[in-house]
Amino acid sequence: MSESMIEVRGLSKKFCHNLKRSLWYGVKDIGSELIGSKKERNTLRKDEFWALKDVDFDIKRGELFGLIGPNGAGKTTLLKLLSGIIKPDQGEIIVRGKLQALIALGAGFNPILTGRENIYVNGAVLGFSKTEMDQLIEEIQDFSEIGDFLDMPVRSYSSGMHVRLGFSVAVNLRPDILLVDEVLAVGDAAFKRKARNKMMELLHSGISVLFVSHSLALITSLTSQCMYLKRGLVEAIGPSETVTSQYLNDSLIEYKATESTPEYYMTSAYLTTPEFIVENVLFFDDTGNICNEFSSFDDLKIRFEFRCKKPMENISFALSIRDQVNDVIISSSKLSNLKQSLSGSVAIECTIIRNNLREGWYHLGFYAADLYGPLYKSHSVSSFKILGDMATIEKSVSSLGYVIMDTQWHTE
Template sequence: MMLNEIQDRQIDAQPENTDIVVSIENISKKFCRDLKKSLFYGVRDIATDLVGGRRKSDRLRKGEFWALKDVSFQLRRGEALGLVGANGAGKSTLLRIISGLIKPDTGCVRVRGRLAPLIALGAGFNPILTGRENVYANMSILGLSTKEINERFDAVVDFAEIEDAIDAPVQSYSSGMSARLGFASAIHTQPDILLIDEVLAVGDIKFKAKCYRRLHELNQQGVSFILVNHNTQAILNVCDSAVYLSKGQLVAFGDTGTILNQYEKDLFLEGRENTPGVLYLPKKLEHESLGLDLISIYFKSLEGDIVESIISGEPIIFCINFRAHKKFSDVNVHLKITELRKQGNPILFLSNKNDGKPFEAGIGEHEIQLKIPYLSLVPGAYTMSIKLKEGALGTLDLVESFKFTVKSDINMGISLINQQRSWEIASKQ
């Protein structure tokens, strides 16, 4: 069955609210990990359909698992929706069900309008055919006539920026070139709904920016799309709302910032929710110690209570407890904070040495307190490395990764920092 035929069948069952272009209703899909059993189940299901029998689609058979289970949400006209979740969460399976490439075992999908799926790197291209031939084949499958393709062909090639290779076989293209041509073909079908699955993860930065600008333009024109991208910053910048899937189940659906914060917290801080907000360090043996040993690390409020999550814009105290086995006259702390979802350059580096505040420490236990009157970090998940040094010498003790979350009581949008501020209006005489 051709893709446009599948779409026509779905479009016949239109949702009552014309503002809703995609309605996902209790979708479930199961797969079998065992190839032989999978083939056997497939043959048996076909035979059951042929004789008019009823499948037990809501039950798992031996070796099967739920790739999706009872997932429901809606996509509205002009809405940009991000689909997030770890590998194996069911994101690609869901997009394939929406596009009509596979059928759900239970539930139904209702689609209103022309749908353009871009859910594979090659965008369904035949590697033996040339780029030109693939554009015509691909766009015709998506419902365009030859006349319409002729009118848009030059615009497709111009957007993809592969004029020199358009008459070469696609098998000679790089992954970036294939993605460019696939994306260009999809957006020039004038779709009502776009499904985009990780294809923008390849290619150069300049072309990615070009694609996101075009997505914004299409969105302003009323085109809806669902975007899967492991770069959560891209989801945050582009999408109005988000769906969070975990192990085939819908965890949350709502505002993009809120959903991404929950996803990142689950992804990076799993298992820490029910433990005290203190990182305790194991006691070192005498031959392992360099004379100064970290004991514990935590945040606490101005009232002295230990806190697990800190609030953007609020005051906080960061505490480092250590034990000195001898006297130190120049103890220096180096803190490096990095956003977990980026894991690139640190966004904040703090050092008492740089601030001209060295510490002396005698034998015994001590607590260094870093008092922050206004936390400028935006909501998200972070990791901090902590190093204790003596003067300019080597590290005495360290913690490579102390993970923590930052929450907020206000909407930060796409800000990179929480700038302390106040607003007022003054009348001019």
């Protein structure tokens, strides 16, 4: 059996809504702890609430473990408990190995010290010797790309330099356990690519990872097991596809969605011009029949029918697909760019090859523009449903990509 790098049993943490009362409770608890009479409290005092209650889970060596849940679910509290920033009120946390948290990048830097000195301090906190840090310092400096600023006080850094150095320190100290909380978008565009590549390298290097994200596509693709927190309680824990599906279903209930298209998406186009009118949007299955229900991995053909009231040239088109909670799953600006003049009734078709969408409703957005600006723009010109689940999808970065191809053009 694989060794558990993190074991959590009966973990609970409570907070107080009232600041003054919270301070008073803190003083009383510290006093009780000093005289050795503090007891675990299973009941709440006035204005207290459970931020986490009876949480149990394990993360094995080399496992990528996901954590999802709405805002206020207790995700940040759990990360702080695992990092040792705050103490639990009940339960036990066992951590085996060096743990590094990519949460608030650079938050622990001393502004008076130089970047180099802060790197050594961070390494010492994690248990690295000076000799070990001497071997890593050049790699950290090169990755951060801050050059000679490494020997200047951190207080003189721009916010971007501060974050870049924090990320570089976190990912290059080679921890046994990594806590990642939505930090894949740091720095400028070039550094973002570099940061994502480094993260993928870490994720495949055999370290244990707890990955927190609101992107269910990333969670499903990168992690094998997942835990869903809601109001401090564990709603589900298990295979990522199953748990994220439950989270989506719960989100639909929260938004009072029904089997039909939600009222939010039935609104008309929010940008249109009198000369360009979308008359119909149709979906076709593999046999050419019109339908709006498909299975995962089916080819999904979409036909847009519109009318140009006057000749138009150089029209470009794009589409987007949003899931049940309005997250953009597909966004393409490369659907087409027609050079010929269009007038009258026009139909365009495109095919999404072997869609890898999970079960549920999806909403199709459509965009058209010419050289003078937008002609039509809507988040939801139509909707379709995917049947089945994602259990058979291979976990790879490539599963995040969606290919739009076989586009055909017809002028009627």
